[in-house]
Amino acid sequence: DIQMTQSPSSLSASVGDRVTITCQASQDISDRLNWYQQKPGKAPQLLIYDASNLETGVPSRFSGSGSGTQFSFIISSLQPEDIATFYCQQYFNFPPTFGGGTKVDFK
Amino acid sequence: QVQLVQSGAEVKKPGASVKVSCKASGYTFTAYYLHWVRQAPGQGLEWMGRIIPNTGGTNHAQKFQGRISMTRDTSSGTAYMELRSLTSDDTAIYYCARVGREYYGSGSYDYWGQGTLVTVSS
Numbered sequence: 001d002i003q004m005t006q007s008p009s010s011l012s013a014s015v016g017d018r019v020t021i022t023c024q025a026s027q028d029i030s031d032r033l034n035w036y037q038q039k040p041g042k043a044p045q046l047l048i049y050d051a052s053n054l055e056t057g058v059p060s061r062f063s064g065s066g067s068g069t070q071f072s073f074i075i076s077s078l079q080p081e082d083i084a085t086f087y088c089q090q091y092f093n094f095p096p097t098f099g100g101g102t103k104v105d106f107k
Numbered sequence: 108q109v110q111l112v113q114s115g116a117e118v119k120k121p122g123a124s125v126k127v128s129c130k131a132s133g134y135t136f137t138a139y140y141l142h143w144v145r146q147a148p149g150q151g152l153e154w155m156g157r158i159i160p161n162t163g164g165t166n167h168a169q170k171f172q173g174r175i176s177m178t179r180d181t182s183s184g185t186a187y188m189e190l191r192s193l194t195s196d197d198t199a200i201y202y203c204a205r206v207g208r209e210y211y212g213s214g215s216y217d218y219w220g221q222g223t224l225v226t227v228s229s
Contacts, residue, residue: 032210034215034216036152036216038152043202043204043219043220043221043222044152044202044204044216044219045219046207046215046216046217049207049208049214049215050208050215055215055217087151087152089152089215089216091210091213091214091215094166094211094212094213095154095166095168095213096142096154096213097154098151098152098153098154099151100151101151101152
């Protein structure tokens with residue numbers, strides 16, 4: 001199985017800060033990577049698909065980049081409603097696998 | 108609008124089985140793969156398996172070999188996931204999720220059920 005390593009596992013930031021999360025795959029996954037946001041008590045929500053494509057209805061402050069084994073997820077200006085845990089997920093190989101998650105909260 | 112509505116919370120004893128349902132609406136049930144993902148308390152997301160609603164074909168994670176069954180009823184647009192021989196390690200929220208953009212049976216999960224909490228306790 002492909003291992004997905006996310007970092008950091010948690011971070012604290014202020015409103016308006018730029019937040020960056022990275023995800024490293026144990027092998028080349030091309031651009032077959034998605035990013036999800038999960039708020040407490042809720043199901044995950046798709047934000048970014050195929051590494052860099054914004055899902056319909058998702059605010060443009062969210063973005064993704066990368067290919068191969070190294071990927072980044074950026075919140076350009078953190079908003080109060082963005083507090084959540086974020087997960088990357090690869091689907092290049094079966095089975096699909098998730099990163100361990102990054103919990104984002106306020107300083 | 109697309110919805111995946113799951114069955115309610117369950118409490119089971121060790122060794123028992125649980126069957127979770129996922130009723131789809133707002134789209135053609137047989138046109139999209141459905142996957143099952145679980146989340147233990149305070150933990151990350153774990154892929155369990157998938158069903159191809161059109162054919163009923165399934166694949167599952169190796170760790171659930173012999174314990175998991177996934178079925179579907181196309182007449183009602185409902186998918187089911189049964190997990191047997193439960194232990195306390197199976198205490199988790201179980202989600203069904205639709206694959207919106209499919210790549211060899213997997214892809215991005217564009218819609219999720221609300222989750223079903225399964226508690227395994229003696």
